[in-house]
Amino acid sequence: MTDIKKGLAGVVVDYTAISKVNPETNSLLYRGYPVQELAATQPFEAVAYLLWHGELPTEEQLADLVAFERANRTLDPAVKTAIDLLPLEAHPMDVVRTAVSVLGAADPAAFDNSRESDVEKSRLLLAKIPAMVAYDQRRRRGQGLVEPRDDLDYAHNFLWMTFDEEPDPVVAAAFNVSMILYAEHSFNASTFTARVITSTMADLYSAVVGAIGALKGPLHGGANEAVMHILDEIGTAQNVGPWLDEALASKRKIMGFGHRVYKSGDSRVPTMKAALDTLVEHYDADELAELYDALESDFVSRKGIYPNLDYPSGPSYHLMGFDTLTFTPLFVAARVAGWTAHIMEQAASNALIRPLSEYNGPDERHLDGHVPDA
Ligand code: CMC
Numbered sequence: 001m002t003d004i005k006k007g008l009a010g011v012v013v014d015y016t017a018i019s020k021v022n023p024e025t026n027s028l029l030y031r032g033y034p035v036q037e038l039a040a041t042q043p044f045e046a047v048a049y050l051l052w053h054g055e056l057p058t059e060e061q062l063a064d065l066v067a068f069e070r071a072n073r074t075l076d077p078a079v080k081t082a083i084d085l086l087p088l089e090a091h092p093m094d095v096v097r098t099a100v101s102v103l104g105a106a107d108p109a110a111f112d113n114s115r116e117s118d119v120e121k122s123r124l125l126l127a128k129i130p131a132m133v134a135y136d137q138r139r140r141r142g143q144g145l146v147e148p149r150d151d152l153d154y155a156h157n158f159l160w161m162t163f164d165e166e167p168d169p170v171v172a173a174a175f176n177v178s179m180i181l182y183a184e185h186s187f188n189a190s191t192f193t194a195r196v197i198t199s200t201m202a203d204l205y206s207a208v209v210g211a212i213g214a215l216k217g218p219l220h221g222g223a224n225e226a227v228m229h230i231l232d233e234i235g236t237a238q239n240v241g242p243w244l245d246e247a248l249a250s251k252r253k254i255m256g257f258g259h260r261v262y263k264s265g266d267s268r269v270p271t272m273k274a275a276l277d278t279l280v281e282h283y284d285a286d287e288l289a290e291l292y293d294a295l296e297s298d299f300v301s302r303k304g305i306y307p308n309l310d311y312p313s314g315p316s317y318h319l320m321g322f323d324t325l326t327f328t329p330l331f332v333a334a335r336v337a338g339w340t341a342h343i344m345e346q347a348a349s350n351a352l353i354r355p356l357s358e359y360n361g362p363d364e365r366h367l368d369g370h371v372p373d374a
Helices: 035-041 044-053 059-071 077-085 092-105 115-140 154-163 169-182 189-199 204-216 223-234 237-249 269-283 286-303 310-320 324-348
Strands: 019-022 027-030
Touching: 027 035, 027 044, 035 169, 035 269, 044 059, 044 115, 044 154, 044 169, 044 324, 059 115, 077 092, 077 115, 092 115, 092 204, 092 324, 115 154, 115 204, 115 324, 154 169, 169 269, 169 310, 169 324, 189 204, 189 324, 204 324, 223 237, 223 286, 223 310, 223 324, 237 286, 269 286, 269 310, 286 310, 310 324
Parallel strands: none
Antiparallel strands: 019 027
């Protein structure tokens, strides 16, 4: 009997120098640095640089990236036209997937798979995705495009383009933390998808578009949206017990809990929970905080399954004012840093990713003269 590893669980498929997830010590390192330290001290742009290049930027290197990001924040006319053609009911993940695809199709350098060109495209995607996500939320609310501001950093400008009001520093700080925590997580499903596509020598945009598709599912990135739907459904802390009785009796997955790699807690959760706490205090959102705590403690005590990053990030994005449907596109904006780092790593020591399968269909058989009716 072939030993099938369903879902590739426990299978080590390659080396990576980008991040290390250690479930035993409950730690996550980006290029050796604990993610908590990065989240406490760095702007998201510096972390993206670290993921791409292996070292934190010097002052000059950061200034160069920041200047590039600020100069490339606008929504390209072709991308805006494409978004405008999509129905308002389109899921924002489908919108951002389409928008990135249009950006790639319009880039004459799309076919250049050199590292220099891929770094350039990675920087471009980092700069451009916020405009796509912000504009899509605005058009669904019947609001117009807000032009970016080059006096604001990435996090503040993202909020500005979404809400058209002076960004609140408390919100921007929590948002920056979320972007850093979401930026990278080794061989998760979407990153692996990007690496599979890259392994065929397809271009970086194709790999990112595929990764966005993989991220959409509720077992992966779509969980942050699903968490908010669950919290909305439960309503108040008092309803948690009966709601959980029913959900577990009907074998529902409780979104925002559990992880393929971490079995005793996700290393990113305490940092994001601290950011959520600042938002709860800032917005006097005690009822939401009570509901959050009640669901966590009841579910953990019943099942011993711990929250993952999507559990605190969902309500955090809600308090920041984002539509629930926009939560997973925010994850895209952050994870594009990790995806593109992996695309470049894969391309640098490529082997076509092509696993085997064990056939369990019918034995060989023949048509015996059977022809379809005319
Ligand atoms: N709610 C209820 N039961 C769960 C959950 C959950 N969230 N997570 C795991 N279980 C149970 C599962 O039903 C199974 O029970 P049994 O052995 O009785 O059939 C057992 O725990 C093992 O679960 P699994 O799904 O086989 O384990 P996995 O390692 O394949 O799952 C997971 C990992 C993330 C897919 C799963 O925990 C899950 O579906 N969680 C909810 C979705 C979610 O929050 N996803 C975000 C993942 S992390 C961040 C990200 O990538 O965005």
